[in-house]
Amino acid sequence: xxxxxxxxxxxxxxxxxxxxxxxxxxxxxxxxxxxxxxxxxxxxxxxxxxxxxxxxxxxxxxxxxxxxxxxxxxxxxxxxxxxxxxxxxxxxxxxxxxxxxxxxxxxxxxxxxxxxxxxxxxxxxxxxxxxxxxxxxxxxxxxxxxxxxxxxxxxxxxxxxxxxxxxxxxxxxxxxxxxxxxxxxxxxxxxxxxxxxxxxxxxxxxxxxxxxxxxxxxxxxxxxxxxxxxxxxxxxxxxxxxxxxxxxxxxxxxxxxxxxxxxxxxxxxxxxxxxxxxxxxxxxxxxxxxxxxxxxxxxxxxxxxxxxxxxxxxxxxxxxxxxxxxxxxxxxxxxxxxxxxxxxxxxxxxxxxxxxxxx
Amino acid sequence: xxxxxxxxxxxxxxxxxxxxxxxxxxxxxxxxxxxxxxxxxxxxxxxxxxxxxxxxxxxxxxxxxxxxxxxxxxxxxxxxxxxxxxxxxxxxxxxxxxxxxxxxxxxxxxxxxxxxxxxxxxxxxxxxxxxxxxxxxxxxxxxxxxxxxxxxxxxxxxxxxxxxxxxxxxxxxxxxxxxxxxxxxxxxxxxxxxxxxxxxxxxxxxxxxxxxxxxxxxxxxxxxxxxxxxxxxxxxxxxxxxxxxxxxxxxxxxxxxxxxxxxxxxxxxxxxxxxxxxxxxxxxxxxxxxxxxxxxxxxxxxxxxxxxxxxxxxxxxxxxxxxxxxxxxxxxxxxxxxxxxxxxxxxxxxxxxxxxxxx
Numbered sequence: 001x002x003x004x005x006x007x008x009x010x011x012x013x014x015x016x017x018x019x020x021x022x023x024x025x026x027x028x029x030x031x032x033x034x035x036x037x038x039x040x041x042x043x044x045x046x047x048x049x050x051x052x053x054x055x056x057x058x059x060x061x062x063x064x065x066x067x068x069x070x071x072x073x074x075x076x077x078x079x080x081x082x083x084x085x086x087x088x089x090x091x092x093x094x095x096x097x098x099x100x101x102x103x104x105x106x107x108x109x110x111x112x113x114x115x116x117x118x119x120x121x122x123x124x125x126x127x128x129x130x131x132x133x134x135x136x137x138x139x140x141x142x143x144x145x146x147x148x149x150x151x152x153x154x155x156x157x158x159x160x161x162x163x164x165x166x167x168x169x170x171x172x173x174x175x176x177x178x179x180x181x182x183x184x185x186x187x188x189x190x191x192x193x194x195x196x197x198x199x200x201x202x203x204x205x206x207x208x209x210x211x212x213x214x215x216x217x218x219x220x221x222x223x224x225x226x227x228x229x230x231x232x233x234x235x236x237x238x239x240x241x242x243x244x245x246x247x248x249x250x251x252x253x254x255x256x257x258x259x260x261x262x263x264x265x266x267x268x269x270x271x272x273x274x275x276x277x278x279x280x281x282x283x284x285x286x287x288x289x290x291x292x293x294x295x296x297x298x299x300x301x302x303x304x305x306x307x308x309x310x311x312x313x314x315x316x317x318x319x320x321x322x323x324x325x326x327x328x329x330x331x332x333x334x335x336x337x338x339x340x341x342x343x344x345x346x347x348x349x350x351x352x353x354x355x356x357x358x359x
Numbered sequence: 360x361x362x363x364x365x366x367x368x369x370x371x372x373x374x375x376x377x378x379x380x381x382x383x384x385x386x387x388x389x390x391x392x393x394x395x396x397x398x399x400x401x402x403x404x405x406x407x408x409x410x411x412x413x414x415x416x417x418x419x420x421x422x423x424x425x426x427x428x429x430x431x432x433x434x435x436x437x438x439x440x441x442x443x444x445x446x447x448x449x450x451x452x453x454x455x456x457x458x459x460x461x462x463x464x465x466x467x468x469x470x471x472x473x474x475x476x477x478x479x480x481x482x483x484x485x486x487x488x489x490x491x492x493x494x495x496x497x498x499x500x501x502x503x504x505x506x507x508x509x510x511x512x513x514x515x516x517x518x519x520x521x522x523x524x525x526x527x528x529x530x531x532x533x534x535x536x537x538x539x540x541x542x543x544x545x546x547x548x549x550x551x552x553x554x555x556x557x558x559x560x561x562x563x564x565x566x567x568x569x570x571x572x573x574x575x576x577x578x579x580x581x582x583x584x585x586x587x588x589x590x591x592x593x594x595x596x597x598x599x600x601x602x603x604x605x606x607x608x609x610x611x612x613x614x615x616x617x618x619x620x621x622x623x624x625x626x627x628x629x630x631x632x633x634x635x636x637x638x639x640x641x642x643x644x645x646x647x648x649x650x651x652x653x654x655x656x657x658x659x660x661x662x663x664x665x666x667x668x669x670x671x672x673x674x675x676x677x678x679x680x681x682x683x684x685x686x687x688x689x690x691x692x693x694x695x696x697x698x699x700x701x702x703x704x705x706x707x708x709x710x711x712x713x714x715x716x717x718x
Contacts, residue, residue, distance in 0.1 A: 185665070306535075
């Protein structure tokens with residue numbers, strides 16, 4: 001089944017349901033009256049209600065249970081009053097749905113059934129197809145969520161091909177991502193076959209969420225910061241562009257944002273992947289990021305998650321500074337400069353939302 | 360016992376023994392006929408003779424056994440013909456010698472007896488003094504090594520205070536170093552007390568190696584890349600400067616080099632810590648680093664360790680490219696842009712040395 005090229009009538013944007021939402025307007029380059037705020041990994045281990053809901057299921061099982069993924073996605077919206085939900089999932093979900101052996105080991109992260117390093121490994125891998133039918137639990141999870149959210153937008157979510165490929169090549173999380181960099185230089189043909197497949201799989205996953213009702217999409221490139229600008233431009237960026245082509249026909253109705261960690265040296269290149277807005281990690285001040293990006297790109301970010309554990313006065317001063325620096329960009333969505341740490345006190349996040357909405 | 364302010368007569372530089380060595384000349388800003396090359400972590404798990412020598416001892420035991428630390432330090436010099444030895448040790452050795460509870464868990468890294476996070480924790484920690492006497496096994500290891508090395512220089516080695524503090528605050532290795540960033544903002548007084556103590560401990564450790572015969576010194580700031588430029592300049596750089604003041608009275612006789620990973624955005628600031636030469640990680644091309652540093656700073660680096668696993672032609676082209684880009688700096692010491700991975704085939708490293716020496 002080929003996905004339809006246009007938004008269904010029920011889509012929140014087709015029906016105008018979220019088009020006035022501060023998040024959608026800001027990601028599209030506008031400055032709404034309320035500064036929108038959400039948190040990467042807001043649906044997750046920082047919430048006691050998440051731990052209760054997850055009891056007895058593995059993380060990947062919960063991602064593929066529409067009632068559960070929808071409930072978990074809604075939890076932080078109810079609790080914190082954030083301006084967007086982000087669909088509860090994991091970047092490896094489309095691999096699993098495509099039939100690749102992967103599990104998420106608690107305290108470790110995604111572990112593949114094998115490392116995919118040789119031409120033969122990759123040739124076998126790319127035979128896996130991600131069908132629209134197999135994504136039914138994801139689409140249903142999104143539909144249920146959107147039905148509850150009303151005028152609050154849902155952000156669809158997918159990993160960038162480089163980050164997926166880094167997990168696939170290493171077979172598990174790694175500090176250095178050496179094997180991915182080795183493969184791209186040692187056997188570029190195999191590398192491109194791998195990342196192009198990953199681009200289509202992750203792009204299809206993102207499109208499924210958008211067509212099911214997500215009002216925006218975010219591409220996460222967790223490990224791009226491990227690359228030099230030259231390697232990124234040659235071996236990662238083209239695949240990120242390819243992933244985004246699965247949804248760029250729906251822009252501007254559905255705005256896109258692109259985020260990576262440790263990517264200060266890559267921000268300008270990342271902009272060429274095709275997302276209109278850029279997420280900035282906590283290392284690069286937003287005024288500097290705005291300058292690097294020519295002052296024309298809406299920015300998302302970048303409260304240092306470490307400051308969530310500092311006294312409120314210290315955190316408040318930091319949040320105000322982030323908002324001040326964000327004024328150098330044409331538009332700003334407040335977020336963390338990395339995901340919510342599991343140990344975070346959720347009442348602090350609620351207070352940050354209240355503060356941002358008062359600014 | 361207070362360390363003497365001048366180099367002892369037996370010191371390789373006082374006796375002129377290594378002052379003409381290509382490594383010493385290059386770190387001092389000169390361009391010797393032979394391009395010097397060594398590898399971070401060259402003494403270690405990539406060598407079968409290392410594994411044999413280490414059998415039956417823990418890593419920290421082997422660091423404090425002068426016969427063993429000397430033997431391990433010499434192994435890569437014998438095997439690869441590199442232009443320098445780097446003293447086999449670990450950045451936590453001075454903590455251990457000062458009486459702080461720390462062990463290196465295989466596959467994990469340094470694990471402290473407790474996290475040092477509160478004002479009370481740090482107050483107890485800074486009562487530990489690193490005496491000159493307690494460093495005897497380190498000094499003896501260096502003396503034995505230097506006696507064998509002849510005209511080949513030994514590089515002394517110490518961790519930067521921020522990286523030591525990151526381990527101390529977290530209590531163990533961490534991907535995000537959140538607790539360190541929290542502490543510096545939440546309680547700057549405690550943070551500065553911690554890093555100033557770490558600066559004196561690590562600076563004394565480096566001075567002990569230099570006075571025992573090391574011809575150069577390297578400060579490693581493994582985790583500095585986790586900081587924004589602003590946080591680095593405020594909370595890490597002053598302590599790195601303080602650590603280096605323990606040896607800067609011996610410059611220019613003993614040149615210093617300063618290295619960190621993921622520090623492209625910090626290179627210019629790092630130069631102000633007081634080391635004359637800067638080590639560059641594999642993410643920043645040397646020509647760009649030379650430009651960032653005003654074209655006046657000797658550079659060390661930056662072969663991507665991932666390329667050690669690529670076919671020789673690919674690696675050779677990369678090494679030649681690194682050397683070409685290094686010509687934009689006034690002087691260049693070839694090295695990796697991160698440590699030798701444990702799985703490296705040591706014959707590849709030997710071949711890289713031969714190639715660099717032929718260029």
